[in-house]
Amino acid sequence: VFEWNQFVGAKGAPWMPLTQQIIEEIAIDVWQTMLGMELTPVDCRFHHPDRLAATVEIRGSRLWIVDVFADEPLRALIAEAMFSTDRDMLSDEEICDAFGEIANMIGGNFKGQFDEDSQLSTPVVRQLGETFFCHVPGRVRSTFECDGYQLSVVVTEFDVCHQTLEAVSAI
Amino acid sequence: MKILIVDDSKAMRMIVRRSLAQAGFQNVVAIEASNGAEALQVVEEQSPDLVLSDWNMPEMKGIDLLKSLRAKGRNVPLGFITSESSPDMHKQAVDSGAAFVIVKPFTPAAIELALKPILV
Numbered sequence: 382v383f384e385w386n387q388f389v390g391a392k393g394a395p396w397m398p399l400t401q402q403i404i405e406e407i408a409i410d411v412w413q414t415m416l417g418m419e420l421t422p423v424d425c426r427f428h429h430p431d432r433l434a435a436t437v438e439i440r441g442s443r444l445w446i447v448d449v450f451a452d453e454p455l456r457a458l459i460a461e462a463m464f465s466t467d468r469d470m471l472s473d474e475e476i477c478d479a480f481g482e483i484a485n486m487i488g489g490n491f492k493g494q495f496d497e498d499s500q501l502s503t504p505v506v507r508q509l510g511e512t513f514f515c516h517v518p519g520r521v522r523s524t525f526e527c528d529g530y531q532l533s534v535v536v537t538e539f540d541v542c543h544q545t546l547e548a549v550s551a552i
Numbered sequence: 553m554k555i556l557i558v559d560d561s562k563a564m565r566m567i568v569r570r571s572l573a574q575a576g577f578q579n580v581v582a583i584e585a586s587n588g589a590e591a592l593q594v595v596e597e598q599s600p601d602l603v604l605s606d607w608n609m610p611e612m613k614g615i616d617l618l619k620s621l622r623a624k625g626r627n628v629p630l631g632f633i634t635s636e637s638s639p640d641m642h643k644q645a646v647d648s649g650a651a652f653v654i655v656k657p658f659t660p661a662a663i664e665l666a667l668k669p670i671l672v
Contacts, residue, residue: 410657411656411657413657414657414658414659415567415656415657415658460563463563463564463566463567464563464566465566465570475562475563478561478562478563479561479563481561482561482563482564485561485608485635485656486635486656486657488635489608489634489635489636489637489656490635490637490655490656492636492637492638493636493637493638493655495638496638496639498640499638501608501635501636502608503560503608503609503610
């Protein structure tokens with residue numbers, strides 16, 4: 382299990398605590414307003430064994446990638462709340478769709494914090510390789526608990542804006 | 553009263569439908585499209601009274617849908633329901649003729665506040 386030091390980073394240190402605070406506020410707002418559920422920030426180990434993330438990228442003068450991690454039971458809870466129906470009535474595609482929309486809302490609101498022209502991608506749900514979980518400077522993690530399950534939001538900042546999501550996913 | 557909900561997320565279309573009912577718009581017939589291009593076709597075929605559109609979608613974005621409708625002489629009111637909330641985006645929406653912009657996450661009260669002046 383990976384232990385993640387949230388504030389380690391050779392550069393960009395000033396923005397990192399601020400980013401974590403912003404992400405926490407946005408995620409809690411999304412949870413309460415759209416899902417009617419409580420989300421509590423927790424300080425715990427990053428533990429998402431299936432490594433499935435809903436991802437959006439924000440491309441401006443810099444590139445930000447927002448990855449949202451939630452394990453299967455929590456993804457199902459999200460979809461149940463959004464579709465207002467039971468897990469048995471939902472397809473895997475609908476659960477992915479709801480999960481992606483969570484990343485879209487968090488990423489879109491995060492983008493709104495920056496006073497600069499930038500583009501938000503549509504969300505993708507992807508399984509990340511193990512290399513993702515190595516330390517990368519300029520990466521911030523916020524972890525929460527919802528109904529006993531862990532949710533993590535990871536924001537990674539890159540200096541250059543010409544990289545593709547595929548390229549940086551390998552980092 | 554017919555409202556076209558345009559969003560590439562089925563989950564979000566469901567939430568908007570539910571929010572319309574919770575906001576008190578009980579006599580609404582909600583129809584759906586999953587992107588701007590599909591919405592253009594639905595507008596032609598079904599002439600909705602209002603379009604509620606996401607901003608960021610594959611195929612055709614919401615702002616391009618709005619511009620295309622106006623270019624065709626279609627003046628159906630269009631409001632955006634979007635997770636994007638930058639001042640630039642808001643200005644672009646209003647300058648292009650959007651009736652309102654609702655930012656996700658939103659409450660039924662926000663839907664009511666935005667739609668009432670148009671639908672009453």
